[in-house]
Amino acid sequence: MNERPKFRFVSADRRVREDRRFVAGMGKYVGDIAEAGMLHVAIVHAPYTAAKIVSFDASRALAMPGVVAVVEGEELSTNVEPLMNGLDTPKVQRYPLAVKHVRYNGEWVAAVVAQTRAQAEDAAECVDVEYEPLPFVIDAEEAYRPSSPPVHAAHGSNVLLDRTFNWGEIDEDFAASDHQLSLRVTWGRSSTVPLETFGVVAMWDPWAEVMDVRASIQMPKYADQIARAMRLPGNAVRVHYDIDVGGSYGVKRGIKHTVLACYLSMKLKQPVRLIEDRLENMSSGDAHGPDRIFDIDAAFNRDGIVRSMKMRALDNAGAYAGRAPFQLGKPIGAIVGPYKINSVRYHAVSVTSNKAVQEAVRGFGQSPTNYAIETMMDRVAEHLGMDRVEIRRRNFIRADEFPYLIPSGTRYDSGDYHTVVDKVMKHVDWPAFVAERDRLRANGAYAGIGIAACLEPSGGNSSFEPLLNPANTTTTWMESCRINVDALGNITATIHTTSSGQGHETLASTVIGEVLEFDPDSIRIVRTDSLTSLPGNSPVGSRMAVMLGGSCYLAANKLKKKLKAIAAHQFDCAPEDVDYVQGVLRAKDGRTLKWAEMVNIAHRNFHLLPEDCEPGLEVTNVYQVPTGTDLPTADGRVQMYPCHSFEFHCILVTIDPDTGKVDIPRYVIGHDCGTVINPHIVKGMTLGGIAHGLGAALMEEFVYDGEGQMMAQSFMDYLLPSSHEVPQVEIVHHCTPSPFTVMGQKGSGESGYLGAPAAISGAVNDAVRSLGIRFNRLPMRMTAISDAIAEAKSKQSN
Amino acid sequence: MKITLHVNAGERTVDVEPRTTLLDCLRDELRLTGAHSGCEHGVCGACTVLIDGEPARSCLMFAPQAEGYEITTVEAMSPAPGELGIIQDAFCAAHGMQCGYCTPGMILTAHALLKHNPSPTRAEIVEAISGNLCRCTGYGQIVEAIELAAQRLRGANTEAAR
Numbered sequence: 001m002n003e004r005p006k007f008r009f010v011s012a013d014r015r016v017r018e019d020r021r022f023v024a025g026m027g028k029y030v031g032d033i034a035e036a037g038m039l040h041v042a043i044v045h046a047p048y049t050a051a052k053i054v055s056f057d058a059s060r061a062l063a064m065p066g067v068v069a070v071v072e073g074e075e076l077s078t079n080v081e082p083l084m085n086g087l088d089t090p091k092v093q094r095y096p097l098a099v100k101h102v103r104y105n106g107e108w109v110a111a112v113v114a115q116t117r118a119q120a121e122d123a124a125e126c127v128d129v130e131y132e133p134l135p136f137v138i139d140a141e142e143a144y145r146p147s148s149p150p151v152h153a154a155h156g157s158n159v160l161l162d163r164t165f166n167w168g169e170i171d172e173d174f175a176a177s178d179h180q181l182s183l184r185v186t187w188g189r190s191s192t193v194p195l196e197t198f199g200v201v202a203m204w205d206p207w208a209e210v211m212d213v214r215a216s217i218q219m220p221k222y223a224d225q226i227a228r229a230m231r232l233p234g235n236a237v238r239v240h241y242d243i244d245v246g247g248s249y250g251v252k253r254g255i256k257h258t259v260l261a262c263y264l265s266m267k268l269k270q271p272v273r274l275i276e277d278r279l280e281n282m283s284s285g286d287a288h289g290p291d292r293i294f295d296i297d298a299a300f301n302r303d304g305i306v307r308s309m310k311m312r313a314l315d316n317a318g319a320y321a322g323r324a325p326f327q328l329g330k331p332i333g334a335i336v337g338p339y340k341i342n343s344v345r346y347h348a349v350s351v352t353s354n355k356a357v358q359e360a361v362r363g364f365g366q367s368p369t370n371y372a373i374e375t376m377m378d379r380v381a382e383h384l385g386m387d388r389v390e391i392r393r394r395n396f397i398r399a400d401e402f403p404y405l406i407p408s409g410t411r412y413d414s415g416d417y418h419t420v421v422d423k424v425m426k427h428v429d430w431p432a433f434v435a436e437r438d439r440l441r442a443n444g445a446y447a448g449i450g451i452a453a454c455l456e457p458s459g460g461n462s463s464f465e466p467l468l469n470p471a472n473t474t475t476t477w478m479e480s481c482r483i484n485v486d487a488l489g490n491i492t493a494t495i496h497t498t499s500s501g502q503g504h505e506t507l508a509s510t511v512i513g514e515v516l517e518f519d520p521d522s523i524r525i526v527r528t529d530s531l532t533s534l535p536g537n538s539p540v541g542s543r544m545a546v547m548l549g550g551s552c553y554l555a556a557n558k559l560k561k562k563l564k565a566i567a568a569h570q571f572d573c574a575p576e577d578v579d580y581v582q583g584v585l586r587a588k589d590g591r592t593l594k595w596a597e598m599v600n601i602a603h604r605n606f607h608l609l610p611e612d613c614e615p616g617l618e619v620t621n622v623y624q625v626p627t628g629t630d631l632p633t634a635d636g637r638v639q640m641y642p643c644h645s646f647e648f649h650c651i652l653v654t655i656d657p658d659t660g661k662v663d664i665p666r667y668v669i670g671h672d673c674g675t676v677i678n679p680h681i682v683k684g685m686t687l688g689g690i691a692h693g694l695g696a697a698l699m700e701e702f703v704y705d706g707e708g709q710m711m712a713q714s715f716m717d718y719l720l721p722s723s724h725e726v727p728q729v730e731i732v733h734h735c736t737p738s739p740f741t742v743m744g745q746k747g748s749g750e751s752g753y754l755g756a757p758a759a760i761s762g763a764v765n766d767a768v769r770s771l772g773i774r775f776n777r778l779p780m781r782m783t784a785i786s787d788a789i790a791e792a793k794s795k796q797s798n
Numbered sequence: 799m800k801i802t803l804h805v806n807a808g809e810r811t812v813d814v815e816p817r818t819t820l821l822d823c824l825r826d827e828l829r830l831t832g833a834h835s836g837c838e839h840g841v842c843g844a845c846t847v848l849i850d851g852e853p854a855r856s857c858l859m860f861a862p863q864a865e866g867y868e869i870t871t872v873e874a875m876s877p878a879p880g881e882l883g884i885i886q887d888a889f890c891a892a893h894g895m896q897c898g899y900c901t902p903g904m905i906l907t908a909h910a911l912l913k914h915n916p917s918p919t920r921a922e923i924v925e926a927i928s929g930n931l932c933r934c935t936g937y938g939q940i941v942e943a944i945e946l947a948a949q950r951l952r953g954a955n956t957e958a959a960r
């Protein structure tokens with residue numbers, strides 16, 4: 001299975017076609033759109049963490065130059081439907097603007113529309129709102145208590161989800177194990193924070209009765225959600241997919257922004273543009289990530305085999321439900337990581353609080369979960385005095401055990417974890433690597449090694465939806481491709497989504513070129529809009545290599561089949577007896593039909609077509625996720641994503657004891673995502689993911705003070721890793737093709753990010769172990785590290 | 799107020815409010831949308847342009863303050879429509895980007911660096927781009943792109959000197 005299949009274009013060192021427009025400054029982002037008569041929106045934000053809106057007066061604002069309208073929540077809520085919740089929690093209603101109550105500091109209270117953004121901003125400051133402060137809750141543990149003030153009184157409590165899954169004989173496994181230990185780790189609230197904030201331009205055409213939407217969006221079923229909220233037919237919303245998105249990594253799902261802009265455009269019969277400023281993006285763009293406390297009990301044997309795990313994950317969803325609770329569900333598909341843990345109890349709790357709203361963040365909850373699992377593995381190793389690499393080796397699923405069914409119901413497709421680790425160990429020269437750490441320590445430095453082994457579930461379906469919300473029976477999660485060969489013989493394919501840097505045009509052209517044996521550069525890729533598109537679910541869940549790649553592959557093969565049928569009719573033979581080589585159709589007896597001849601027959605010679613053959617050369621494919629077609633079982637088992645990429649991080653850090661600054665002189669990652677379609681893209685994803693993981697581990701957090709005020713007001717307080725912080729990364733490649741996908745490919749869109757926080761945490765803890773310090777919380781910011789070291793040292797000297 | 803800006807070797811007169819930033823002026827008035835807005839408070843570098851050849855943050859400057867300076871935006875980096883300059887081509891060869899949002903700023907910063915220092919070390923490249931945030935790439939391929947561009951520019955210069 002480890003033989004790399006031979007490809008011409010797939011896996012080859014080929015350029016990413018999207019790059020040309022970006023280096024010229026010719027990307028087309030939502031902020032670049034300028035429609036005639038376009039109006040601009042500024043937002044009025046709530047200055048309270050929880051409050052009742054007592055009065056609202058926009059008269060001063062309306063009198064200001066350029067101001068066209070001011071809209072508040074009451075008006076909006078009578079004209080649009082509430083935004084969709086993931087769970088069946090109908091009393092947790094969310095509208096783009098606060099209705100009667102504000103539930104977090106910064107929440108949107110009103111929209112001011114003016115001729116220019118500056119005018120709108122000036123007027124927003126003159127909207128007079130009176131509030132009556134209410135009790136609030138910030139902390140998740142507190143919110144979980146029945147005595148806490150409910151964020152949504154009608155819902156009755158702050159609990160959105162409280163569910164325990166028992167997979168396997170947990171109590172028996174615990175009783176039969178030699179050892180047990182418990183730990184708690186906390187994942188602080190951060191996000192992907194793309195450089196481009198969210199933006200949308202909505203344009204209601206009252207003559208065509210169509211809402212045209214251009215947005216920096218990455219969201220499944222975006223057009224449907226707009227139509228539902230706006231009470232429009234689905235075919236009255238046209239989302240344009242030819243907008244370049246300036247980074248997303250999950251969070252660009254500005255449905256509240258979009259519904260608001262659509263409403264304003266419909267009301268004012270003019271194009272309306274709403275673009276977040278940076279503060280808005282961070283405080284109230286509703287795009288924060290998981291905010292989670294893990295409590296783990298592990299049961300393991302003397303030899304290091306972990307038999308069972310109990311995990312409670314308590315997540316602070318923020319003020320509205322959204323899709324946050326599902327971020328507790330997706331990790332169920334890899335809840336045992338790459339290990340053969342026999343049984344698992346998983347207690348997933350999601351609570352509302354008076355913090356900003358969560359959105360999907362890269363990995364959809366997997367990176368925090370991997371951090372928890374990997375910390376557990378480190379603790380087990382420490383408890384037993386065992387090497388951290390060895391303990392992982394002992395627990396890994398073996399290459400010959402795939403497909404491997406984990407207790408929670410997912411069958412892992414393939415992997416060869418031992419070989420990847422061996423390759424990395426060889427690459428770093430493990431004894432020398434350890435010796436280097438010890439040399440640094442001998443010279444007085446705080447140096448540590450971090451290890452993390454984890455999975456990237458990919459090819460996203462949404463099995464967590466029916467699992468956590470029985471009212472939702474979705475098992476379909478398709479992606480599509482359409483290929484057309486024009487009358488001159490040139491190939492054009494369509495894709496049906498926006499992209500935010502993943503290189504989907506390159507992906508599609510490479511795969512189609514591979515199958516049809518045409519230079520991918522000769523294949524044009526175009527993007528449709530939602531009215532002309534085939535069904536799809538957008539690039540979430542690390543799914544496009546698997547799903548768009550799969551659909552392009554199948555569509556191209558369908559085209560080939562049609563060509564063979566047409567050729568067979570000319571040759572008077574069976575289609576199986578026709579060969580296709582680089583666009584030429586060949587009969588067994590040596591007769592050939594060239595591409596141009598085939599195109600001519602298909603487009604112009606109906607009399608030469610076989611019966612029931614449609615003229616032209618156009619094919620479509622709608623591809624369902626491989627595996628993952630069943631609803632969950634009664635005991636809560638389900639096949640989550642079909643494919644599982646593997647990554648193994650091995651890093652060396654040093655810590656400056658005075659400043660607490662962590663340096664990473666060596667960062668090595670072993671990566672196996674099956675067949676790679678474009679090596680540049682996969683490399684970029686991995687390096688970018690590690691940088692993002694470094695941010696989550698050491699720098700980034702949306703800190704709230706006790707009053708519910710979000711403290712990160714700018715890029716000065718919310719620190720993104722710069723080129724100074726991000727280490728040079730060495731990648732060790734391995735390829736274990738997936739048996740479930742068309743070319744053996746798996747996903748890589750979340751690679752690096754899924755293991756970097758765990759590895760960095762492990763390394764920092766290794767570095768300060770001699771001081772008796774243990775960091776149980778991310779991010780480990782410089783101040784936290786330097787304070788802990790100073791405290792430990794002063795204790796030691798006393 | 800009416801101001802005249804020297805942009806990409808041409809003169810442009812625009813009528814703006816005095817508080818208009820150079821970034822907004824370039825994007826909204828001159829429709830040069832290659833400079834991007836990432837933070838509008840001087841941290842991210844997405845709005846980088848060259849002012850008399852040096853990288854500067856166009857979000858921190860008011861448009862009237864830019865009068866009298868030579869302003870260069872990413873749009874001037876292409877020798878002709880559809881053609882890539884050496885640095886741009888190197889960014890494509892190394893895939894020094896993903897979403898492209900930080901890319902114009904990175905290219906202009908690289909341009910200024912390589913003009914001063916044709917043979918930068920890795921550390922010098924890292925230093926030069928440290929004021930330009932990229933959320934996508936982790937910088938690895940951007941550094942490689944600039945190394946490649948430096949190498950090619952040196953080659954091109956030697957050839958031109960012959």
Ligand code: FES
Pocket residue numbers: 834835836837838839840841842843844845846855856857858
């Ligand atoms: S937009 Fe100017 S530095 Fe960020």
Ligand code: FES
Pocket residue numbers: 195246247501894895896897898899900901931932933934935
């Ligand atoms: S390429 Fe997306 S921010 Fe740099």
